[in-house]
Amino acid sequence: MPDADRPQELPARLLTDPEMIDACRARDFARVFRLVKTRAGIYPSMIARRCDLTPSRVGEVIAGRRQLLHMDVVERIADGLRIPGHMLGLTRRAWETPQALATTERALPQTPGQGPGQQNAMSLPGADVDSILVLATRTSLNTATLAAFRSSIEDYWRRDDQHGGEALRPAIVGQLRYVVGLLKEIRSPSIQSGLYGIAAELARLTGWTYFDARQYDQARLYFTEALQLAKEIDDRQFMANVLACMSLQGTYQDKPADSLALVAAAQDQARSALDTTPRVLSMLSMREAFAHATLGNRESTHRAMKEAHRRFEQIRTSDPDPSWVTYFDETKLIVDTGIAHGRLGEAATAEPLIADALRREAHTNQRGRAFHSFWLARTQLDQGKLDQACHTATQALEPASAVASERVTSHLREFYDQLAPHRKEPVALAFEARLRELLPPVSGPLHP
Structure with a gap:
């Protein structure tokens, strides 16, 4: 059936009207058709077309001269007029559940075959040529370059909150690989350390986009890469942050014991760092509360929540909070x-x-x-x-x-x-x- 002829969803006020509910329960299609006509603007000829009935048959039903009793006809009416199945005593119709609610953890996308856009793509240089050109035009890095990287990461997170990260992921991964490539060259210790930190943040962000898409295996790979990059510069606060992300993922995967072990490791990392701030410790205590709650440990959950609030009260405006934890505010x-x-x-x-x-x-x-x-x-x-x-x-x-x-x-x-x-x-x-x-x-x- 062409899209133009497909019925729109019946108005909610009609589907919830007691008269419509009663007419459907009784399978009184004379009343149903009249209500659909007057309340939804679907006239008898259109009812006939949508329900695969003849116009004369619909007219006879509305006039009370004919009843519709066969199950296949009732099903066609439910599907054609978009009347939920239970209202007519039927099983739930396939169209009632949005496709989004029928999905599970998604498999990784397959490499696409040749498509209509491939000819345009072939006119662009390949990835290896891009890499060669980058090498040939690379300029020396400085603190302003690192600041630009960090600014782009903040922008990625902002867009992730607004739209989700799936569309952003190719750009994030591309930037991650670019920064990892820069790490192969020898630079001043401060620049090199800054690059490791940026690469770790990009790897965690990539892991987060996979986690948010419920592609858990890929998320874990990138979280692990973020841990390894942060370990190179002994950034224990950031390692704690990544472990906390992995702990949260454990609660979604129904692995609460893993979740608790990961957040305990995160807290160990944070406590071993000299510069860990109260805000970071408060966030970690709340992740611990999530893990205990998933396990059903009431007393431990309440104790962790109390610790999260105690740590939060210790926050001062002068604290050197890492940028990645500033989201953890009072709200x-x-x-x-x-x-x-x-x-x-x-x-x-x-x-x-x-x-x-x-x-x-x-x-x-x-x-x-x-x-x-x-x-x-x-x-x-x-x-x-x-x-x-x-x-x-x-x-x-x-x-x-x-x-x-x-x-x-x-x-x-x-x-x-x-x-x-x-x-x-x-x-x-x-x-x-x-x-x-x-x-x-x-x-x-x-x-x-």
Whole structure:
């Protein structure tokens, strides 16, 4: 069926209208067709075309002279008019679940074959020629060059928050390999140390983009490379940071014991460094709380959260915080505390903390707002607050659709699964309608 002829999603207000719900439950298609016509602007001729019925048959149904009882016809009506299956006593239809919610950890992309754009690509110099040209035109590095590298890394992180890192990854990896190539030449100790630090940050950022895309094996490889680069210059704070990232990944992979071991190693590295700041120690204590919460260790989780807050209170404006930890501000401390309570099942304690953090959070951080909103919705649903939970989750859909993040999608999926017992409620139907609008379902014809 051409896209122009494919039905739009029925309005949420129609799908949640008690009259429509009752008509569908009774399979009273005379009423269903009349409501679809008056409330959605889909006229009988269009109903016939979308449901693979004859116009005269639709007219007879609306006039009450004919009933539609065969299951295959009922299924065609559900698919043609986009009426959720359970409303008509059917199993869930394939189009009801957005494609994004059916994904799992993704395999690495395969090398593409020759495509339409290959001819243009062939007119560009190869990677080996690029490398030769770089060698021929390289200028001596100085502190301004290092500052430019660091500025680009900060820009990558900012764009990652706004849009996700997948589209940025080729540029980040390219810059990483360029900087690693620079390390092969002998330079002054300060410049060489700065290059190692920049390469470590680029490797961690690359690992993070793979982690956010749920490509965990690749993430671990780059995190390991970041550790090795930081070890070359004995940057123990940064090594602690990378280990903390790997610990967080462990919680997503359902490997809480690994997560706890990694964050313990991170804390050991941080304590062995003379310049570790309270902000870094506070962040690490919160990662420890996540690991304990995933294991269900209530007392240990609370103790780690208390330590995180104690360390945070020791922060002074004069502290020489590394740039990579400045994101861990009061808002982040509050929301992470709420999430740790949520992981323990302490929804009533978690909800006001996450809600408070969301009010404070920058609107430019699309991923953070989506991520934290789904956590808030889950804590509300845990307390039986169905209307609030669906409202919160609906608000989260717009930032979720604006950022490419499989990690955010996994949290949406968890809320979606948690909503299963309530799917027939009007507020849940409205949420699903908005979900399908912003995150389209599997494409393709509605029926053969």
